[in-house]
Amino acid sequence: MRKIYFDNNATTPVHPEVRKAIEPFLSDQFGNPSSIHWAGRDVRKGIEDARQEIASFFGSQPLEVVFTSSGTESDNLAIKGIAYRQGNAGKHIITSQVEHPAVMNACRFLETQGFRVTYVPVNRYGIVEPDTVREALNRETILVSIMYANNETGSVMAIPEIGTIARDAGVIMHTDAVQAAGKIPIDFGQLPVDMLTFSGHKVNALKGAGGLIVRKGIEIEAMSHGGHQERGRRGGTENVVGIIAMGKSFKRLGTGMADEVAEVLRLRTKFEKGLFARIPELVLNGHPTRRLPNTVNISFRFVEGEAMLLNLDMMGIACSSGSACTSGSLEPSPILLVMGADPTDAQGALRFSLGWGNTDADVEYAIDAVETVVSKLRALSPLYPSTKEAKAR
Ligand SMILES: Cc1ncc(COP(=O)(O)O)c(C=O)c1O
Structure with missing residues (x-):
């Protein structure tokens, strides 16, 4: 894998x-x-x-x-x-x-x-x-x-x-x-x-x-x-x-940070742009520009972050959800909640943090994988089609 x-x-x-x-x-x-x-x-x-x-x-x-x-x-x-x-x-x-x-x-x-x-x-x-x-x-x-x-x-x-x-x-x-x-x-x-x-x-x-x-x-x-x-x-x-x-x-x-950061930022930008271009109903959590060059945190509406995390893991992608498992129920990230995020959006949040060693091929594979997983999970979500229909009406 x-x-x-x-x-x-x-x-x-x-x-x-x-x-x-x-x-x-x-x-x-x-x-x-x-x-x-x-x-x-x-x-x-x-x-x-x-x-x-x-x-x-x-x-x-x-x-x-x-x-x-x-x-x-x-x-x-x-x-x-x-x-x-x-x-x-x-x-x-x-x-x-x-x-x-x-x-x-x-x-x-x-x-x-x-x-x-x-x-x-x-x-x-x-x-x-x-x-x-x-x-x-x-x-x-x-x-x-x-x-x-x-x-x-x-x-x-x-x-x-x-x-x-x-x-x-x-x-x-x-x-x-x-x-x-x-x-x-x-x-x-x-x-x-x-x-x-x-x-x-x-x-x-x-x-x-x-x-x-x-x-x-x-x-x-x-x-x-x-x-x-x-x-x-x-x-x-x-x-x-x-x-x-x-x-x-x-x-x-001390000598290589500027180049390393520029490369990570290039890859993260490509990843972020790819996701927003191909998947509807995404929310960026955090500041669009005043942000670490390697980090992107996104809420995928109508899916649970934890379900995405597990599905992405099965496709070989390691990322993280901010939610904490408290007595069997998944709590949305407290950080996103104090930022004023909608609790259901916060529940569908994933953090991707890139770094040294990542490549263009990683980014391209990950965009495809995230798109596949989101489509699969949304197809199972009772909320997603009704909202789409509501919008179409
Ligand atoms: C902002 C921040 N502070 C402190 C820590 C803790 O560092 P360590 O894992 O070295 O204990 C972390 C680790 O995730 C962190 O992200």
């Missing part, structure tokens, strides 16, 4: 150059990076080189990069790390209604610890209006955490504007850039942002490694207490292989 991977926002394949770069660290470069002997020193150099590469990709200083196990851990470290360190100054946090569970659930946890959280809404494109953040600020606010780009729709937030609002109010600003990093240019050095989350497995590196960039001078409480690793900000022997892999990925992107 032909296999087409259009789920790069979930995770990405490991790039061959990354695989090559980690090989020595799976064999002779095995030391503990905290050891002072030769075996440790070699590995320490590998980690510090990776830190340097990542800092140079994001425009930060190397010492501002804290390695963690994931985007999720980085989000928790940023949010709880500020709450526990700055909680005496105030107990109010601002985030949005479309954050990843890593941010959302860290905030919900803090609500059980005496913090108050404002979840600002989004507009119909899934974008936070900066004024809503301004209006939510109060004397108690210690942190604003707004994602750079949304994982389901790809909509890109106005982080420079929101960061400026936070900075003018003297409030610390965090952004979850797990989906944005490597897809759109980010210059931490120029951004009015104090902390930024990234993750290795979204950029063709490995699962189980991520990082948090913490601007010099911003103090966070460690969430993992142990050794002195990561300057006391995250105890635990480093995931050496994962870090080396991330270093290599961001090094590659």
